[in-house]
Amino acid sequence: xxxxxxxxxxxxxxxxxxxxxxxxxxxxxxxxxxxxxxxxxxxxxxxxxxxxxxxxxxxxxxxxxxxxxxxxxxxxxxxxxxxxxxxxxxxxxxxxxxxxxxxxxxxxxxxxxxxxxxxxxxxxxxxxxxxxxxxxxxxxxxxxxxxxxxxxxxxxxxxxxxxxxxxxxxxxxxxxxxxxxxxxxxxxxxxxxxxxxxxxxxxxxxxxxxxxxxxxxxxxxxxxxxxxxxxxxxxxxxxxxxxxxxxxxxxxxxxxxxxxxxxxxxxxxxxxxxxxxxxxxxxxxxxxxxxxxxxxxxxxxxxxxxxxxxxxxxxxxxxxxxxxxxxxxxxxxxxxxxxxxxxxxxxxxxxxxxxxxxxxxxxxxxxxxxxxxxxxxxxxxxxxxxxxxxxxxxxxxxxxxxxxxxxxxxxxxxxxxxxxxxxxxxxxx
Numbered sequence: 001x002x003x004x005x006x007x008x009x010x011x012x013x014x015x016x017x018x019x020x021x022x023x024x025x026x027x028x029x030x031x032x033x034x035x036x037x038x039x040x041x042x043x044x045x046x047x048x049x050x051x052x053x054x055x056x057x058x059x060x061x062x063x064x065x066x067x068x069x070x071x072x073x074x075x076x077x078x079x080x081x082x083x084x085x086x087x088x089x090x091x092x093x094x095x096x097x098x099x100x101x102x103x104x105x106x107x108x109x110x111x112x113x114x115x116x117x118x119x120x121x122x123x124x125x126x127x128x129x130x131x132x133x134x135x136x137x138x139x140x141x142x143x144x145x146x147x148x149x150x151x152x153x154x155x156x157x158x159x160x161x162x163x164x165x166x167x168x169x170x171x172x173x174x175x176x177x178x179x180x181x182x183x184x185x186x187x188x189x190x191x192x193x194x195x196x197x198x199x200x201x202x203x204x205x206x207x208x209x210x211x212x213x214x215x216x217x218x219x220x221x222x223x224x225x226x227x228x229x230x231x232x233x234x235x236x237x238x239x240x241x242x243x244x245x246x247x248x249x250x251x252x253x254x255x256x257x258x259x260x261x262x263x264x265x266x267x268x269x270x271x272x273x274x275x276x277x278x279x280x281x282x283x284x285x286x287x288x289x290x291x292x293x294x295x296x297x298x299x300x301x302x303x304x305x306x307x308x309x310x311x312x313x314x315x316x317x318x319x320x321x322x323x324x325x326x327x328x329x330x331x332x333x334x335x336x337x338x339x340x341x342x343x344x345x346x347x348x349x350x351x352x353x354x355x356x357x358x359x360x361x362x363x364x365x366x367x368x369x370x371x372x373x374x375x376x377x378x379x380x381x382x383x384x385x386x387x388x389x390x391x392x393x394x395x396x397x398x399x400x401x402x403x404x405x406x407x408x409x410x411x412x413x414x415x416x417x418x419x420x421x422x423x424x425x426x427x428x429x
Contacts, residue, residue: 010030033078035071050065084113098275125157125159127275153179156174160172177201217287220267260301261297263329308388316350318351320386322389324398325357329393335370335422343390
């Protein structure tokens, strides 16, 4: 092994949905420092609370008070570390092209503090080649050191599922890799020391990068197929869920449901591989069409709701509409790339009387990200009767609401998630 685990001092760069849970876990075995450029985020974490709710207050405070975990915006605080983990976002631009600026910036940070013999491991989801072709040259340039001579690298793709309290970071089996066989063993050992279910050591960094990108692309394609089926069966007047339940009686049928595909992973990551594939002269038609279909499902839900309103004689123009949920998934405050805003904007062409209620979302964050005001208090809804109600997110709080009491007689209820009693709904995916 390259160096003793006992000598490992870890810095995690980027303290979001991925970086913080990982840093907290590493702190149970290693001296660990979390670095983030957002002072407000750092202050919140050092006060013992994670606004993303990925790490409980109890675990975070234990990490700080018992294990000495520190979060900082000060570069000098991570200079004495020797194992750097980069966990920053990998978004796309307005044309769905990979935006590597967060990775370049994080690589510059690493280059400023890395010393001879140190290791940098990337966790951000990328297309094959980004670590070695885009990130490490930045580290070389800033540090003045040579890759695989003066410093080394690894790649271990994140597998965080926001809001999932069952598949937490310590239970996830991680893919690992290193820039040399010796470094691969070392990186693998570091992760294995804190993971319950161990690791899978990939033969190269590019293989590890590719494995991550196809995890999310596969889900995207599978969901797109179900969404296409929902469109077909809805047009035929057949309940899609009934069809799925019947097909699932066969032993090898993979049971999935149609739905909105948002968030930072499935709705973004496939574009990285789509873009890179075309550089090599390959047009990934299945992936491209899946992305286009899934990106249009918010508009489809709005159009289906309007269609149902017209059928029931409900005036769409200036109608009062309630949308339940704006986060991209249930029981989670994450609003990144939520397709609920597509429903909102489509309906906004017909009426300004739209209320969005979400007890999980931060109203300030929604306003800043999307320019939309939301209600975060159920009492604001009780005095209103809506022409249409759309259940978009399956928050547990919504299961306690009497939705019928919110809809005026003859109004429409549309169930995006397919979880409400069929007797009270007019349509669903």
